[in-house]
Amino acid sequence: MRKPSLLMVCCALTLTLVGCNTSNQNETEEADNKPAETEQQTETPAAAPTDTEDEVVEEAPATEAEPPAEDKPAEEPAADEPEAEEAPVVEAPPAEEPAQTPSEPLEQNGTANVNLDTLILVNKQIALPAGYKPNDLVTANVDFVDTATGERRMLRKEAAQAIEKLMAGAKTAGIDLKGTSAFRSYDYQVQLFNAYVAKDGKEQAMKYSAPPGHSEHQTGLAIDVSSASVGYQLTQSLEQTKEGKWLADNAHKYGFIVRYQRAYEGQTGYMFEPWHLRYIGVEHATTVHKTNVPFERYLEQLMN
Numbered sequence: 001m002r003k004p005s006l007l008m009v010c011c012a013l014t015l016t017l018v019g020c021n022t023s024n025q026n027e028t029e030e031a032d033n034k035p036a037e038t039e040q041q042t043e044t045p046a047a048a049p050t051d052t053e054d055e056v057v058e059e060a061p062a063t064e065a066e067p068p069a070e071d072k073p074a075e076e077p078a079a080d081e082p083e084a085e086e087a088p089v090v091e092a093p094p095a096e097e098p099a100q101t102p103s104e105p106l107e108q109n110g111t112a113n114v115n116l117d118t119l120i121l122v123n124k125q126i127a128l129p130a131g132y133k134p135n136d137l138v139t140a141n142v143d144f145v146d147t148a149t150g151e152r153r154m155l156r157k158e159a160a161q162a163i164e165k166l167m168a169g170a171k172t173a174g175i176d177l178k179g180t181s182a183f184r185s186y187d188y189q190v191q192l193f194n195a196y197v198a199k200d201g202k203e204q205a206m207k208y209s210a211p212p213g214h215s216e217h218q219t220g221l222a223i224d225v226s227s228a229s230v231g232y233q234l235t236q237s238l239e240q241t242k243e244g245k246w247l248a249d250n251a252h253k254y255g256f257i258v259r260y261q262r263a264y265e266g267q268t269g270y271m272f273e274p275w276h277l278r279y280i281g282v283e284h285a286t287t288v289h290k291t292n293v294p295f296e297r298y299l300e301q302l303m304n
């Protein structure tokens with residue numbers, strides 16, 4: 001009995017010592033080889049996103065032939081209406097300033113001209129400069145779906161103030177809306193787009209999602225919104241709901257356009273997205289709404 005137990009103690013001691021040495025060595029080697037900054041790598045999210053931003057829920061697109069609601073502006077657009085009832089938010093300057101006519105090119109060699117500010121043009125042909133991120137992003141103080149977290153609740157300051165007014169106006173009108181996704185970084189769009197390509201193939205993915213650098217969401221001027229009546233999904237059937245109709249008829253009063261209309265599909269290359277709002281300021285949005293042209297055409301007209 002004694003012998004084995006002594007032996008066991010010795011073995012255990014040896015193992016312990018070996019273990020200590022080994023782990024010490026490893027730690028030392030790691031510390032030597034690793035600069036401190038590499039810790040950041042652990043933050044990289046591994047999994048592809050599972051949410052459905054800008055992805056149309058597969059449903060029968062109901063009324064293809066029906067003209068878009070924008071064709072019939074029933075009421076006179078009152079540009080200053082949203083401000084009338086609102087308690088001014090702290091320092092907020094009014095979103096509507098005299099509309100400026102861009103005197104600069106819309107793009108150069110396929111890269112968007114960021115000097116156009118809130119009129120910046122990004123589409124399938126024109127990408128944002130590499131690594132572009134607006135420097136005035138703030139969290140929009142509106143209701144969002146739970147899956148929208150962190151940066152995805154952010155917009156550029158002016159657009160954030162405008163969506164807050166839009167949501168307040170909607171509430172007053174008995175319209176229930178929530179944001180589903182606002183700002184998206186270049187890196188996030190990489191994940192999202194790759195996931196869509198893996199799922200549906202590139203050709204199909206291109207119809208409802210943007211390759212990295214080509215998403216309006218990266219400008220901090222775009223937000224997707226939806227309503228309880230369609231389960232807060234991004235679905236074309238939002239168009240038939242009272243919330244979708246309200247958006248189509250009123251978004252411009254707060255400086256937003258429904259950027260991808262059914263009638264523009266051939267020109268924008270995007271499917272009709274009744275949920276995707278792009279901020280361009282009240283005056284411009286009102287004109288785009290009245291004239292019912294794609295944003296690209298509007299900018300070209302403005303500059304001629």
Ligand SMILES: [Zn+2]
Nearest residue numbers: 054223224276
């Ligand atoms: Zn969108």
